[in-house]
Amino acid sequence: MFESIKNLFKKEEVFPCIIFDGKIMKYLDLTQKQIDKLQEENKDWTITKKEEC
Template sequence: MFEKIKEFFKEEEKFPCIVWDGKMMKYLDLTQKQIDEINNDPKYEEWTATKKDEC
């Protein structure tokens, strides 16, 4: 039971990223799930997210 509660509060690893929305560049710390959403979701059509270490 304690392990389940511990997992609930566990924070996902965040990566420093550069996010380009077509007009502005932003420097954010995002989880891998958020990076994948920006790069693959049609509502973020003109957006790109690149991890800092991949630049």
């Protein structure tokens, strides 16, 4: 029980990213779940983590 409550307050790792949709480049800090969701929804977008540059 304590572990499940503790997991609610656990912070997910955030990655600085560059997102290019073909027109505009955006700089955001996203979790891996958010990155995966954006890539799934927008196949033509390019999402690059700062560490991959």
